[in-house]
Amino acid sequence: QVPLMQWGSGLLKPSETLSRTCAVYRGSFSGHYWNWLRQSPGKGLEWIGEVHRDGNTTYNPSLKSRVTISVDTPKNQFSLRLTSVTAADTAIYYCARSNCTSTSCFQAFDMWGQGAMVTVSS
C-alpha cells in the first residue's frame, strides 16, 4: 500500500478552488509535519505549505493569500485548498512528510505521495 494517497479535483476552470486531500497510511501521523508541494515545467518544484497535527500551519508567502491547509488527525488526513486558480497553478501536486527526529523536525521530505496532475483550463 502506498504510504500517502491523495484525491481531489483534477481539472479546474480559472477562478475555481482546487481541493485535495492526502491520507497517511504508513508511519506516525502525530510526530510529523505534513506538506503540500507542486511541480511544473515553468516553476520547478515549489513548496506550498505545511500543517502539524495540532493545526499549526506555515505557508509559502507567494501563495499565502490563496492557500488553506487543514488537518483531520483522527482520520490521519490533511487537505489543501487553493482559491482563485489560474493557468499558472497547473502542476503535479504532491503531499509529503517532513523528516523528523525524536526531538525536532526539518523541512527535508522523506515520504511522498505519487503525485496528481491538476490542470486549470477554460
Add this chain to the structure above:
Amino acid sequence: DIVMTQSPDSLAVSLGERATIRCKSSQTILYSLSNKNYLAWYQQKPGQPPKLLLYWASTRESGVPDRFTGSGSGTDFTLTISSLQAEDVAVYFCQQYYTSPPTFGGGTEVEIK
C-alpha cells in the same frame, strides 16, 4: 527566498564512471551553532515523486547506496555518484531548508553516455 542554482543542467556519464552535480545557494545555509548545512538532495525518476537521498548535506537516507555522497558547506555543495549505474538515470535536485519557504534547485538530468 534563498535561490538554489544547480549545474550543469544535464550530463552524460559512462557506466561505472563518476558523476558530479553542483548546487549553489544565494546565501549561507550553514547554521553555525550546530555546524549543520540545511541541504537535501533528491532523485526523481520519470513518473515518480522525488526520493530523498541525503540531508544535512551529507547524511544518507536509510537504504541509499554509498555510491551517493554529498559534500560542501556554506553556499557550495556537491552530489557525487562514484560509479554510475543504469538505475541512477534520473533528475537530481538540491533543496535548502535553512529558511522558510524551503526552495529547490532547477534539477540536473543524468543520463548514460
